[in-house]
Amino acid sequence: MSDESLLAARNINASFMDRNMHRGLFDFGRMPRRQVLFDVSAEVRAGECLAVIGASGSGKTTLTRIMLGLAAADSGQIEYRGAEVRRGSEGLRALRAESSIVFQDPFSSLDPRWTVERSVSEPLWLRRRALGFATDEVAGKTAQALARVGLDPRTFMGRYPCDLSGGQAQRVAIARAIVNEPRLILADEPMSAIDVAARVQILETFQLILSGAGSRAVDPTTGQPVKPAIIMVSHDLGVVQHIANRIVVLREGKVVESGATEAVLGDPQSDYTRQLIAAASL
Amino acid sequence: MSVAVEGLNIAIGGTTIVADAALSIADGERVGLIGSSGSGKSMISKAMLGLLPLNATVSGSIMLDDMQVVGAAERELADLRGRYVGTVFQNPAASLNPVMTVGQQIGLPLKLHYDLTKDERVERVGAMLAKVGLAKEIAVKYPHELSGGQQQRVGIATALITSPRFIIADEPTTALDSMSQRQIVDLLTSLVDDAGASMLFITHDFSVLARATTRCYVLESGRIAESGATAEVLADPKTPESERLVSAARSLTLRSADGFQSAKGDSHER
Amino acid sequence: KKDNGTASGNGAAQANTVTIGLKLAPTNLDIRNTAGSALDQILIGNVYEGIVARDSKNQVTPAIASSWEESKDGLTYTFHLNKNMVFSNGDTLDAEDVAWSINELIAKQYHDADALEAVSKVEAKDADTVVITLKTPNSNLLWTLTGRAGLVFDKDAKYDLKTQAVGSGPYTVAKFVENDSITLKANEKYWGKNKAKTPTIVVKYLADDNAAVNALKSGDVQVLAPITENLAEPFTSDPSKYVVKAGDGTDKYVLGFNNASGSKLADKRIRQAIRYAINHDELIASRGGADKALGGPIPSLDPGYEDLTDLYPYDQDKAKSLMAAVGYSEDKPLELTLTYANIYGTELGDQLRSQLKPIGIDLKVNVVEFSTWLQDVYTNHDFDISLVDHNESHDFYTWTDPTYYFGYDNKDVQKLYAEGIAATTDKERDAKFAEAAKLISEDAPADWLFNYRITTATAKGVEGFPFDLNQTVLPLYNVTYSLAEFSQK
Amino acid sequence: MSNNTQITVSHNDGGRLRYGFAGRAAIVLKTMWRRGEGKFTLIVLALWLVVALISLIWTPQSLWATDGYHVWAKPSASHWLGTDGTGADVFSWLMAGSRTNLLIVVLTVAFSALWGLLLVSAMVARASALASASVVVIDALISIPTVLLALILAVPLGASITVIVIACGFGYGLNLARVARPSALLAARSSYVESALANGASGWRILVSHIIPNIVPVLAVQLSLSAGTAVLAESGLTYLGIGVPSGMPSWGHSLATSVKLINVFPLTVLWPGLVVTVVVVALNIFGDVLRDAIDPVTNPALRQTAASAEKEDER
Amino acid sequence: MRFVIRRLLLFVVALFGISVVVFAALRILPGDVASIMAGINAPASRVAQLREQLGLNRPLVAQYFDWMGALVTGDFGTSILTGRSVTALIGARASITFPLIIVGLLIAMLIGLPLGCAAVLARSPRVRMAFHVLAIIGGSVPALWGGLLLILLFGKGVGLVGILPSQGFPLDGWGEPVGAMLSLILPAFTVGIIVGASLMRYTRAALGDLANSGYIDMARSCGMTRTQAVLRVGLRLAMPQLVSVIGLTFASMVTGVMVIENLFALPGIGNGLVTDVGNRDLIAVQSELFLLAAFFLTIGLIVDVLHRLLDPRLKNASGVSEVSA
């Protein structure tokens, strides 16, 4: 089972409209586009954490958004559990139902008019049926998720995003992403504003999740609990080393290197990766 | 610019957020401010500029050289901000003006405080962009067209364009990759060291902290828990809070292929 | 529109322009096709002239014809025309034009053609003589010819009737803005005695009452006609600056019942009860007291008028007992709907509702747009009670037409009316009409709420503006405005 | 690690409702009451409600006590605000009118809210064809003047409250949609919506739980504006004879009959005018104050209670 | 640009749709222009004759296509009742209504924008509240009243300081420019004050939201005072919102000023439209409504394009495009 990829991206190309200064309102025709992803392939298996690293602006966020079907690529395929992810496809529906995401910018990803509790519990309500638990478990699970990211549920459940500090908001977003036992978590620099102590705690949580412990869904073929996967974008190589099984290194939209964590960090093949590692050990 | 904060209290809607904080930064000094998230770091930095929300109540004293910020007139503060004090906000996505191009945004402090021609401004903006590691072409883009790290560097460029005498950097490197991080930190330290400015640096990343600052304060739930030379605090934290943070940082430090390279060892070097 | 006055005899400066505020605006100038008294009011006698005209007492007077004779049998009318008549475009006006105009009207069935049903032929005997021959005598013929039926148009002129007018009257239309204003200029080629005394007359149509009052107050207009008695109060109370006067008219506020069989009002007792229950004096008082009670279908300016107000005096008890006889009372009321057009305001409906309530009628008031009223009530006869201001003169014939919306069918009345029409003397005609009117009123096919009288307010110094009948006949040639009187104050 | 995560939570009995509707409503009202203009608007609106209820069973004079001999009378002991053009008691008519207007306002607001939200949901639909088509359709429909719509509606329906409600509600709904569109779009394109999408939320659910709450401030202002305009429109349409049927008391009826005589009897027109203006002002202020009070982003009291309610639970 | 083209296509489709709707809806109205022309005592035969003459008896589909066919060639038809071309009719009315609403809107902006800003910027909460209440009262005054009040103050012969004409438009229209302008002053102020008050409310609301945002903080950190930041950054950010409000207001004023036109006896569009409906001059009405719709759609289009220009986030939204759920 774990050999099979859970989510795979193949030969993704993506581009943005390239606006430059001298285009007026009445310029017809197609805007030139600037490609930001070139033939990028990546995959993640159940129980694994895939880290995407690379310099800022190298296309990491774009890739993750495409992998979740939140943006469309120019070409390439995404497959989730063997089904193709396309607009309106069964694969997309399955992916949406079983995944969750943590955005790079925590504030704009929390509804300003929802309490923390509501934001965190919403995914639970959405998947309550599928997960098969009772209504009265929701509050408990919500509190638990908050506790797992190091926020005291008693003080934070009723708060609104505008009263949170950057790190707190980010942790709420993480809590929201893990609360409903998704099979796939996409995290775009989830811990950038979080203090180190909390980071450690969250990483432990992630590891726990990856191991499948506490997961309710059971794989019908093996009888084992389903093991989720995590795709994490991060700059913090320490964090990456801590949790990732495999790494994809992006540079200006191209994959320069990918492989197991130890291999990539321990014995980088490209100069670029080497520079990244060197710069990290300040 | 020397900074002296004494007995600072900040409360919002009845909840105390910062209590009796005192910290000082001498001319040419790089000072760090660390603490778990939500401990009030950003609040303190905003208070130094008089940018707290309208419903916040502040008491105590914040002296920037000989100017009292608490209760100062908006006009005087405005003269200060952007000219002598540069600020990097924690959340670039929420602070970069969506209808201004990057060039306009970075050039804004120049435009407000200095009498330069447009070409001069463009030139300086271009130079500044290069310093933070961004291409010149980015100047015509709008913030939403940039990646997170690019936005953050635009914020930094805005803060530094006037070569301010006091820099407040609130987690300026969170969205940056390790190479850019290094570049930015070096940029900041060189600015401070060469120009004799002072800096307050807020971060969660201890390797960055070690590189960027000489002294640091540890904040715990709105109170200063500890202060001292950065190296010492990292090597030998005295309070449980610092201890907790430092030990966590160690466990998250990148281990090189051949073994464990501790944060401790790292910080001993400097 | 500065009033640069011309010096006149008595030293008072007479204004070159007089502006008159009227209410109901014509939508076009096509007097041959478009109904509505607004056109009669402004065009007849001012721009167009008829073979004969009518004065402000509703009597026939000479116009294009200076005299006429009627044969003994009442079948031939010979008109002698004035000499040297011209249209405003310079064309001469002679008997040819007269005969052509009337023949066209009949042939093309223009508006009011039905009033000339009795005419068999119209001939120009010579340049100054026109002879009209009738199939049957018609005592209304002359009066009919004072209106649209007798208007004389230029046979040879080609113009857009909707936006222009070429007539022989003392004025020409210099500018027409639909729903807003008409500017009349003195006709330089005018041939007759009614020469315009004021070179320019501007007619402003002021639909909004407040705008109208303000216009007179600010001096933008010098005359307001009509104005309600209540609204005129600021002018009445300032006699040094304004003249306010009510004039006679032929407007009959008719509360028409649906008399058709099968209608809720087919039972005469109910109709009578309603007539007894209505307190006409109160209605009139609430409107300012200028209007006149009217007990039957003929107003005082029309032939055959007789005071019939005593037939159904205000008597609630009688009304109640009549209703009780049919089986209705205040506790068990009869539901009726009153449908009328919104131009008459809601007050009358509310008042009638409250006056009819105690006798056991629950009156639902349905105020609708005029077009809707035309469709529902007038055309489809789908109503219980209707309220209209029947402002036309000589419209008694509507009571003799069972297909008219009242659905009133009384053979005696029809016979009397026919005799009246065929009468060759006015006296005979009047007697027949009066008799018929009384029959009608007794039958109570409607209630005549009152004879509406037109209140006119003018600035002091305006002379020659007619007060009677001025919503249909409004000769303006005599109107002047002397500034001196105004400034004397 | 795992013991760290095993926080037992005692209030798992639907804690969501604890600081639910009633509690929030109380806070919102309290916040509004604390402001001067809020006090004014709450008092006026409460008074309106009370008067409307009383008028169902009692008015000082019968509505149908017309007296043609004493029209436009000045205020007196028997007629507190004088009489109107039919000689009926102005005060009684105004009192009775309050219930008609209340009904009209409530229905119009409800109708325009539903219709407006329907349009908003079309405009933020992810199917871009529907979204852009609906914008154009709305622009096209907005061009139909309310009066005209009312005229046409009055044909099958006759002069009635329904005509006012549909004609006004239709127009205001369109306006609402147009005005709410930017904030709705902002919400629809936000990353919290994307996050909900990634969690498998349906478009419908996102609309109801994310987009609509985020346009509540706009809704509050716009609907209160509609309520105010409905009061004004009622008088206009009634004046034209296509609004409230004749004989049904309404402020528009009182105003329309008296406004013609403003030059002559300014006092009579004062009362209905005053009532209408005060109520419209109150409705408008209500919207603004409500907007500030109902939105947790702008009303810290709401946020504090949410937090403290949570704390109290724990004790 | 493709956005504009797509909008233009939709625009045409919408116009077609509205023409059908308008045409059909108007035929539901009871009564017709023939019976109005014939008048109240005319025999039924006369009405029938007129109806025949005016072509009202022809099948509706044929009538519709006649109208449409002419429309396509830019001919809006001839009003049955007035005999004038609808184009001329609307032109004459628009020459009053448009100056009125443009001046009114200018006054509204001159009042609304500065006061709206002041209402956000004022330091004292009391002053802020006073501005707020002022805006609301101004916006709640029934147009009829506001106008009458101004007349009672400034109307010639009526008012306290009677200097301005209180009703009517010069007979020569713009041929008499001074008179025409004078006669528009009071109505334009009436409109301006009422619309200005609601504009003030919108400005206040939009700016109030932004005043607490990170964008303002950023601008202040660059060296602006709060006032500067709100005026320069806040106003610019609020611009898209204000543009749509102003555009919408502008469009709806065309018919919205009906009461004002009535009160000041100005033969404008709003007034004319209602008269035409009352007279069942359907050819005129349907063409007028059609033109109105085109006007609204154009304004909508302009607002949308302006939005795109003013808000770069919308301008190139077709980047990595969204996938629909």
Ligand SMILES: Nc1ncnc2c1ncn2[C@@H]1O[C@H](COP(=O)(O)OP(=O)(O)OP(=O)(O)O)[C@@H](O)[C@H]1O
């Ligand atoms: N909406 C947009 N329009 C145009 N270009 C864009 C847009 N969004 C991103 N880009 C460009 O695409 C490239 C990749 O962006 P992306 O956000 O994927 O980078 P990233 O790897 O996530 O960087 P970071 O670590 O800084 O967040 C960048 O060069 C960026 O400028």
Ligand SMILES: Nc1ncnc2c1ncn2[C@@H]1O[C@H](COP(=O)(O)OP(=O)(O)OP(=O)(O)O)[C@@H](O)[C@H]1O
């Ligand atoms: N508007 C507000 N009202 C009430 N409390 C607030 C408000 N803004 C922030 N807080 C609270 O103030 C405290 C300090 O926030 P601050 O942003 O200074 O934290 P921080 O130290 O910068 O944290 P981080 O590292 O996560 O950015 C937090 O607990 C936060 O919840």
Ligand SMILES: [Mg+2]
């Ligand atoms: Mg990114």
Ligand SMILES: [Mg+2]
């Ligand atoms: Mg912070």
